[in-house]
Amino acid sequence: MKYEQRVVAFIDILGFKSLLNETVDSKGNDQEEKIDTVISAYEAIRDIWDLDEKSELYDTKSIDTKKVSIFSDCIVVSFKVEQKSEVFFTLLEIKWLIMRLLSRGILCRGGVSLGKFIHSDNYLFGPALVEAHTLESKAAMYPRVILDTNVIDAGTENRTLEHTSSDEMGYVYSLLERDSDGMYYIDYFSKAQEELDDPEYGFAEYIANLGDIIRKGLMASSHHTKVDLRVKYSWMRERYNRMVTQISENNYAEKLRNSGDVELSEFYEKLKPISPRKYNKELKHN
Numbered sequence: 001m002k003y004e005q006r007v008v009a010f011i012d013i014l015g016f017k018s019l020l021n022e023t024v025d026s027k028g029n030d031q032e033e034k035i036d037t038v039i040s041a042y043e044a045i046r047d048i049w050d051l052d053e054k055s056e057l058y059d060t061k062s063i064d065t066k067k068v069s070i071f072s073d074c075i076v077v078s079f080k081v082e083q084k085s086e087v088f089f090t091l092l093e094i095k096w097l098i099m100r101l102l103s104r105g106i107l108c109r110g111g112v113s114l115g116k117f118i119h120s121d122n123y124l125f126g127p128a129l130v131e132a133h134t135l136e137s138k139a140a141m142y143p144r145v146i147l148d149t150n151v152i153d154a155g156t157e158n159r160t161l162e163h164t165s166s167d168e169m170g171y172v173y174s175l176l177e178r179d180s181d182g183m184y185y186i187d188y189f190s191k192a193q194e195e196l197d198d199p200e201y202g203f204a205e206y207i208a209n210l211g212d213i214i215r216k217g218l219m220a221s222s223h224h225t226k227v228d229l230r231v232k233y234s235w236m237r238e239r240y241n242r243m244v245t246q247i248s249e250n251n252y253a254e255k256l257r258n259s260g261d262v263e264l265s266e267f268y269e270k271l272k273p274i275s276p277r278k279y280n281k282e283l284k285h286n
Contacts, residue, residue, distance in 0.1 A: 003116035003126055006065075007087060007151055008078040009094060010132035011110035013041070013101070014143060014232075016073035037104055044100040045070060048093050049077070066090075067119040075110075076129065078119045085163070087155025088171045091186055094145055095175055095195060098188045099206070105213060107232075111135025112147035114154055142235035144185040152176075152184065189243040204267045207243070214240055214274055234276070241273035 023034040049068045065080040077094075079086050094110070101108055113135060115128030131148075140146050152172055159168035177187035189210075196202035217233035220226070247268060256265035 001118065003118055005081045005115070006078045006117040006119065006126075006128060007081055007090065007112065007114050007154060008076065008117050008119075008126075008128040008132045009090065009110060009112045009145070010129065010136050011075040011077070011094065011097070011108055011145060012136055013073040013075075014107040014109055019106070037106075041101060041104055041106055042070070044104070045075060045097065048096050048100070067121075067124075069119070069124055076119070076124055076132075078117055078124075078128075081114060081154050082158050084158055084160045085155075085168065085171075087151060087158070088168065088175070091147075091155075091172065091175045092195075095186050095188060095192075098145065098186065099192060099195060102188065102210060102213065103206075107143040107213075108145070109136055109140045109143055110145035111137075111140055112145065112151050114148060114150050139183065140185075142232050144179070144235075146179075146183045146185045147176075149184065189239045190246055201264065204264060207271065208267075210236075210240060211274065218274075237274045237276065244271055244273050247271065 019034070019038060023031050023038060025031055065083050066086070067078055069076045075097075077090060079090065091112070094112075098108060111132045111134070113128050113131040115126070115131055117126035117128040118124065135146055135148070152169070155172045156165050156169045159165065163171070175186055175191065176184045177189075177191065178184050192206055193199050193203040196206060214233055214236045218230065218237065221230035221233055248271075253265045253268035256262075256268065
């Protein structure tokens with residue numbers, strides 16, 4: 001058996017141990033609501049990677065090469081690099097995963113690499129998985145899924161006949177944002193709106209939920225012993241605040257009010273960045 005040249009994504013669900021601990025109370029009683037949250041997360045993962053359904057929707061024939069393995073709090077997705085437009089579709093699926101987990105208050109982190117890998121129903125191993133795991137554990141650092149630039153190059157090269165290289169590159173980059181450290185990550189902040197079932201009203205709900213997650217995370221990490229956790233939520237706060245600034249500069253509220261949607265315009269009028277000063281004060285008092 002020989003290695004295949006595959007694109008490999010390694011995704012880790014963050015805080016999974018704590019989530020599992022919450023499924024049982026101090027007296028050993030099952031907490032059904034928390035158990036249902038875990039089950040719901042797994043169901044969301046299975047729903048996203050229903051390959052039969054996906055191939056019918058997009059006709060990418062990804063079922064020929066794509067493999068998905070789920071074990072505990074980790075997900076591995078891979079496909080042969082020559083699969084046409086599959087870099088775009090897989091990055092899009094990962095974006096859906098991030099957003100669906102967020103709706104359940106769950107964060108994830110990951111890395112996407114390109115290289116030699118064997119992925120079957122019975123086993124998965126190879127240098128590309130090691131690289132993807134290293135990206136996730138050593139470089140991603142924050143709740144983000146990052147990727148090597150050679151994955152972007154592979155996506156541009158292995159396109160459908162209907163797309164030019166420029167077209168395909170544009171599709172891939174439409175899902176990404178370049179971070180302050182130079183790494184590209186799947187953007188689930190400013191670029192989340194178009195993936196919602198109801199882009200106009202759903203985006204307001206998405207923003208509100210995302211803000212709540214960040215505020216709760218900053219509050220929970222206000223003690224000096226949880227500085228590593230605080231760094232993760234501070235990264236999210238900075239991207240959230242950037243998104244809020246973009247919304248303000250684009251005059252969302254004014255446009256909605258002019259179109260007669262007063263209720264939604266009021267939401268955006270009240271939308272404010274998350275202040276770092278408030279949580280810095282709380283940190284000093286702990």
